[in-house]
């Protein structure tokens with residue numbers, strides 16, 4: 001059994017971005033600028049956004065964190081996004097989800113300029129991804145594909161089971177794994193809350209991506225000997241032995257599943273850092289594309 005170390009793999013990606021940044025600097029081009037919008041003070045969202053801002057600093061991107069009160073009107077938020085869309089110095093915009101109930105996430109996502117949608121959530125980007133056209137790919141599934149690539153894990157012809165059908169992880173993950181490309185060509189099954197025989201389906205999986213947000217859902221009896229296990233879960237579970245009062249729990253019973261599998265991601269330190277690295281790649285790409293189109297226009 002080998003641990004898929006997301007920290008190492010994400011560092012390798014960030015290091016290669018730093019090299020590309022050095023080239024950009026030599027050419028005197030504007031550096032990537034990511035704007036993160038955080039509405040309210042959800043503890044988990046605060047942590048994720050802070051990691052994204054920190055990663056920008058590490059690779060040499062500019063970043064701006066916009067904090068908004070959780071009672072901001074939908075109209076004001078949409079206006080602000082339209083201002084960010086028009087600002088030529090901004091290359092990437094992300095609005096951290098979830099949003100307060102009175103704001104439509106769909107409307108917010110649809111308002112972000114697709115060329116600045118580094119989360120890859122806009123319907124244009126999702127549609128392009130499904131068609132296999134160049135697009136921004138949602139950071140978590142993109143990060144998982146990069147992790148599989150980093151560890152040269154063979155996926156062709158394998159049965160991949162994705163547990164969870166969210167727009168952010170499960171659905172795009174299933175598309176990417178089934179694509180006709182190096183880290184794809186899987187036969188994919190998506191499981192969700194209405195799936196019957198989930199245990200038997202998982203038992204026939206060569207690759208399991210657990211993205212349902214239920215701690216320890218995937219147990220050893222569900223896993224085939226030698227399977228590859230990707231754990232996307234990041235649930236905060238009360239833990240009085242921790243200073244913070246909680247620990248982060250994955251969707252997989254790591255202790256009992258790990259001895260059975262060929263590769264497994266730990267939580268934390270697996271998928272989480274890869275999500276950040278993928279976001280950095282998307283932000284770099286948004287900036288590089290803008291430079292390209294500006295040059296082409298003369």
Ligand code: GUN
Pocket residue numbers: 094095096097098119139140168
């Ligand atoms: N909430 C959970 N994951 C994500 C993500 O990848 N991007 C944004 N914007 N919000 C999230």
